[in-house]
Amino acid sequence: MKWLKKNSVVILGEDDLVEEIMQKNELRSDQVVVLEHKEQLSKILYASEPELVVLDERKISASSNLLSDIFCKSPGIRFVPILMLVEDPDLSKRLFSDTVCGISFFGKDKVNVKEEFFDQVKELLQESIEVKFWGVRGSTPCANSENIKYGGNTSCVQILIPGSDRQLILDCGTGFRNLGNHLIKYKKDHINGDIFITHPHWDHIQGFPFFKPLYNQLNSFSVSLPEQYRGGAREILSGHLPKTFFPVTLNMLSAELTYITREEQREEFPDFSVEYLVANHPTKTAMYKFVIQGYTIIYAPDNEIPTTTSPIRFLEQFEEFIHSCDLLIHDAQYDNETYKKREGWGHSSWEVVVALAKKNGVKRLLLTHHDPDSQDDRLSEIDEKLKSYKGNPFLEIGLTKEGSRIRLPIGCSRTA
Numbered sequence: 001m002k003w004l005k006k007n008s009v010v011i012l013g014e015d016d017l018v019e020e021i022m023q024k025n026e027l028r029s030d031q032v033v034v035l036e037h038k039e040q041l042s043k044i045l046y047a048s049e050p051e052l053v054v055l056d057e058r059k060i061s062a063s064s065n066l067l068s069d070i071f072c073k074s075p076g077i078r079f080v081p082i083l084m085l086v087e088d089p090d091l092s093k094r095l096f097s098d099t100v101c102g103i104s105f106f107g108k109d110k111v112n113v114k115e116e117f118f119d120q121v122k123e124l125l126q127e128s129i130e131v132k133f134w135g136v137r138g139s140t141p142c143a144n145s146e147n148i149k150y151g152g153n154t155s156c157v158q159i160l161i162p163g164s165d166r167q168l169i170l171d172c173g174t175g176f177r178n179l180g181n182h183l184i185k186y187k188k189d190h191i192n193g194d195i196f197i198t199h200p201h202w203d204h205i206q207g208f209p210f211f212k213p214l215y216n217q218l219n220s221f222s223v224s225l226p227e228q229y230r231g232g233a234r235e236i237l238s239g240h241l242p243k244t245f246f247p248v249t250l251n252m253l254s255a256e257l258t259y260i261t262r263e264e265q266r267e268e269f270p271d272f273s274v275e276y277l278v279a280n281h282p283t284k285t286a287m288y289k290f291v292i293q294g295y296t297i298i299y300a301p302d303n304e305i306p307t308t309t310s311p312i313r314f315l316e317q318f319e320e321f322i323h324s325c326d327l328l329i330h331d332a333q334y335d336n337e338t339y340k341k342r343e344g345w346g347h348s349s350w351e352v353v354v355a356l357a358k359k360n361g362v363k364r365l366l367l368t369h370h371d372p373d374s375q376d377d378r379l380s381e382i383d384e385k386l387k388s389y390k391g392n393p394f395l396e397i398g399l400t401k402e403g404s405r406i407r408l409p410i411g412c413s414r415t416a
């Protein structure tokens, strides 16, 4: 596992478990941190960003509260997957059902840890493109307890590309603030990257002036936005930040910023290519298509797939655009019932998106831009229904959750 950095695997478990994980994954000793007790967990998580944490329940005697305390206090740490070895996985699942950490349980007998656990470790240590969700809510942030599981921050996605130290960031909703804090914590300065804003509705730009890396002159970013009725990228962002609405204006940001009024045509960047199709939405909105190391990723958080009116040309173009893509992240703010009352508002129902994605051979489908009035219970119900499409035909399907990620392994068959 040459690509792994230092302290990538954190283990709180017996010596033979540590040895087996290291041996099966050809890990160097500096890539593994072996803990003696649970009090050391917080410290290591705040000092480095491990790829995964393995916990043996006998060593930690964890409660749901303890894990939430360690893994959920800082939004960036919630992304770290926890694999926990337990006597009874079904019982543990029930006991930990209210935690929002990304935790999976694996049963073990007295001597041997089950093979599926080791397969999961291997999968998580495979070099991958990572797509992280920092904000998945549509329209307006909703910091309510009934939204905590799926998250209350508005649109922001980070794509991490192996071998690149540039940030690729999609949309600057309120999730963008947490991403900025996280980057500063682990990287401090010389943070460079490309920011693609789909459109300037509040829920896609409100986090912009709260992104701390913009206040450091050692950092640099390009900021892309499709041309709007009232101007290009710079004019629109500066119009959003006059002193009447917010004390910071664009001129007060010290990072080196390049504003790009983006055209639809494909453009090559050193680590990816990008193009977009204009969405069916009340202002000019991009559905960005990125090609990264052979994977096609489409980000379309605001797009209404029409059901009764028939802009045939739009549907044809859209279907062609998403055809056979590896990952589609698409607007599903409503269900069919709600859509009837919201037709023309610029958002889709999940049922229609699933059908169209299925028809067009989309490989992985993540539905996003959750309605602020959709509480966790309702979203969990939809997620449960979506499970029946896993493997039928989608490789992955579900709702996006703040603090969750999807990984696209490098060097694997992309058509599997």
Ligand SMILES: [Zn+2]
Pocket: 138, 139, 201, 203, 204, 301, 302, 369
């Ligand atoms: Zn939106």
Ligand SMILES: [Zn+2]
Pocket: 199, 201, 281, 302, 346
């Ligand atoms: Zn919008």
